[in-house]
Amino acid sequence: GAVVSQHPSRVICKSGTSVKIECRSLDFQATTMFWYRQFPKQSLMLMATSNEGSKATYEQGVEKDKFLINHASLTLSTLTVTSAHPEDSSFYICSVSTGYQETQYFGPGTRLLVL
Amino acid sequence: SQQGEEDPQALSIQEGENATMNCSYKTSINNLQWYRQNSGRGLVHLILIRSNEREKHSGRLRVTLDTSKKSSSLLITASRAADTASYFCATMNSGYSTLTFGKGTMLLVSP
Numbered sequence: 771g772a773v774v775s776q777h778p779s780r781v782i783c784k785s786g787t788s789v790k791i792e793c794r795s796l797d798f799q800a801t802t803m804f805w806y807r808q809f810p811k812q813s814l815m816l817m818a819t820s821n822e823g824s825k826a827t828y829e830q831g832v833e834k835d836k837f838l839i840n841h842a843s844l845t846l847s848t849l850t851v852t853s854a855h856p857e858d859s860s861f862y863i864c865s866v867s868t869g870y871q872e873t874q875y876f877g878p879g880t881r882l883l884v885l
Numbered sequence: 886s887q888q889g890e891e892d893p894q895a896l897s898i899q900e901g902e903n904a905t906m907n908c909s910y911k912t913s914i915n916n917l918q919w920y921r922q923n924s925g926r927g928l929v930h931l932i933l934i935r936s937n938e939r940e941k942h943s944g945r946l947r948v949t950l951d952t953s954k955k956s957s958s959l960l961i962t963a964s965r966a967a968d969t970a971s972y973f974c975a976t977m978n979s980g981y982s983t984l985t986f987g988k989g990t991m992l993l994v995s996p
Contacts (some may be wrong), residue, residue, distance in 0.1 A: 771930065772970070774927075776927075778942045804984075811991075812988065813973060813987060813988045813989055814973070814986045815986075816983055816984070816985070819982070819983060861925070863927055865928075865929070872915075872916055872918075872933055873918070873930050873933060873978060874930070874984060875930070876920075876927040876928040876929070876930075877927050878926055878927040878928070879925070879926060879927050881925070
């Protein structure tokens with residue numbers, strides 16, 4: 771399967787600052803990347819789907835102006851949490867696929883703590 | 886929105902025993918997948934079963950799918966301490982678009 775990395779693995783920031791999380795597909799041309807959020811002891815909730823070169827599709831209830839997604843190449847997508855607040859503290863996980871591929875390959879996740 | 890619902894929420898067994906987890910879903914699916922997540926880590930894909938399949942095996946894993954009952958089960962045989970993790974089912978609709986995850990089962994295998 772594909773090898774997916776995320777950077778940083780964990781980040782602590784002050785309330786009001788913006789945080790950028792990178793998701794890289796190291797050996798796989800990912801036409802589609804997904805961003806999930808996972809609160810402690812809960813399931814993964816899909817935030818958005820991004821296709822290379824086009825705007826991301828956000829799930830209902832996810833603010834697109836707060837969670838900026840850029841999928842500039844087939845190997846890199848970024849999620850920027852703008853003006854982060856403590857309630858944005860969570861585990862953010864990306865995954866990649868070729869769009870019509872049935873299996874998604876997941877990154878190791880980024881733990882965000884907003885103080 | 887949540888689709889899959891796993892039960893039990895938590896399962897504690899001894900090494901060598903079998904572990905069975907169940908997943909129910911609500912809408913029509915193209916396939917159902919099981920993933921494992923070690924604490925604080927990403928997900929690892931375990932097995933995929935399509936809507937026209939009833940049973941699938943992979944090593945010590947056995948997955949069943951009953952589309953009439955909209956349910957699936959994951960059986961891990963001869964469990965090991967290294968199997969300790971959270972297990973999630975996820976469904977994919979006919980559009981091959983997105984995965985919808987269940988709430989997961991936390992499995993603890995004691996030596």
